[in-house]
Amino acid sequence: MKKTLFALALAGVFAGAAQAQSHVTVYGIVDTGIAKQTGKDTYMTHNYESSLGFRGTEDLGNGYKAMFQLEHRLNLNDGTVYGGNPDIDWYGGANVGIGTPFGTFRLGRVDELPTETLRTLDPFNQDSIASMTLSTQRSTHIDNTIRYDSPNLSGLQIGATYSLGKNTKGSDRDNAFARAGADNDGYAGSVLYDNGTVTLLGNWSRLADSNKSYIWNLGGAYAWGPLRLSLAYEKTHDKGWYNAERSLSENSGVADSSLINGVASKMDNWILGLNYRIGQGTFKAAFNYVKVKDVNGMSLADGGNYWNGHSSADLKKYAIGYTYDLSKRTSLYGMVAYTDYENEAISNFFNGSGYNEDSVTGVQIGITHKF
Template identity: 40%
Template sequence: MNKTLLASLMAMGIAGMAHAQTNVTIYGTVDTGFIKESGSDVRMGSNDDSLIGVRGTEELGSSVKATFQLERRFDLNNGVKFSGNNALDILQGADPNGENGVEWQGAANVGLQSESMGAIRLGRVNDVAIENFGDIDPFAVTGVGSALVGYNILYSEQLANTVRYDSPTWAGFGINLSYTLGQDTHGSQNWYHNNGNDGFGIGMKYDGGALMLTANYDRLADSDNSWLWNIGGAYTYEGFTVSAGYQDTTIKRAAASILLDNYGMEIGQKDWLIGLQYNTGPHTVKFSYNRGELESHGDYDGKVNKYAVGYTYDLSKRTSLYAMASYTDSDNEAVGEIYNSNGVADDSVTGVQIGITHNF
């Protein structure tokens, strides 16, 4: 074949592939710093989760797009894959700190999107209730300043084996729906393994710019029908943002036995949040007060109060420095083990964190 003709055909093929895949983006976050908490040594750790991701779209015509997203999370300071804090992964047999931990801790999904009909994604997606409620925490449920909801026993930032639908936004209002397939374990000889059920979530959110409101319900798959619901909102005026929220959780016996190392009682968990932020130019000052309550008629009974203050300085649109401090005061060590960010069984923990974040 003529070399010129061969070159032309190859160029046409490459152009065709480029046209078919209209948009592919590589993005990510790298974050690390130093953390010191009472009861544990100084360690390196992150505020935002470090990750690298790829997402893309393909135009299919009639304003419909095919979409995909893949995210790999890791600890920047040592290169180890991120262990995560997803209750669903544990309930479905993953060991976050072992060899059988989830490789793609972030999103891993494919779907379709339309401006008029909304978007549907299949695979591993963000939990509706966790995503919406996290928007009202000044610390975005990360770092030592994280809201107490980040230590919820059913906390699952991502859901595997899930289909999620996000509606278009109508005058600031949108609806999110999800359905998760469980790994039906009914029939096991051990009662604490009979926790198989499908899961579903529904979220409603209004974002009018200055005012944001949200209400969500989530029944976690493979949790013996354990569930949570939350409600909250935030209001911004002249640089100040005030936020408040409440979350109520019921953890059934089978789920508690797995998530709390064979603890076999139904547990109720309640969390309150009040937040305040002030932003001016590159400076953001943050404060939050959290209150939690556990009721199990056993060791995990008691209340906890948490106070957090933080400061972020934006060096650019992509890079920022941060510092934060928190104090967590629990009724007893068992409650502290649930709510302390370092997992130490202590009735009070003080934490300090500084670091740097870069987004690309």
């Protein structure tokens, strides 16, 4: 934590020094609340991830500009680093780039395109107890990445990323990950059209070091007056490490059970959303349907006995919520969500071993301030 505080203080010094030659913006979100779910004690959580960020630009002339972003994220309820990894100081992003008349190029840790775009079709922003169930092959941010964003052409934008995988040469060559053959570079493409009334989007993504797993999604929204309706579909092919280990064993006769530490699966994910503005507040509702099939690699303790005898299982999630704006920056929120799991196996799949509730009801309230 001391390292994090030092990094934040150092960034503040740099931001002050940079004011004379470039534009630097300090921004962030502080959010926390209380939630209660079936099978869990009451706990504190968030509706938006709390963050403190620095964003800067410098005009280079002729339509070119330099830019950077440093964003720290934290759990406001206890002050710990968000994501559970104290070695990542800038969990929300750490990148530098060049803006040109032909688009923007950034290098470093950046937002993942499918998450950045598809979450706009979830009334609950893919966060909180009410958000849609996320694919096993989605990540909010991705490392070691080159990202390109095209100019906005009357609402149309195209994005692309290329991410470097783990080093599998030299001293890293014999690690289990490399021997399993699960290492790969990652890349993604995104198309987004948004004119304020109509939103249409599509993404294809392969995360780095995912055994060449991939997802694709499509969605759209239509808004008239205070009402906005949205619909999205996402398909996931998660190859896990299990298939890589099995292929390695069958082809070379090498058996190494330590490599079976991932779960292969396929997932179909639908979400239907509604936002309705009422005075200073917004009513939200969503229905999320998920079907998981072809699961391979789960232990018996995690419901593997069910998956070995059945091809698929599903869940249905219903959510409603209300956000009341006290001002342009501060809001109060409340939400209720009910998830109906077809069986304990799919409950284990998303919640982990030991959480065997076949239906879960959750309630959450809290406060958000943006600056």
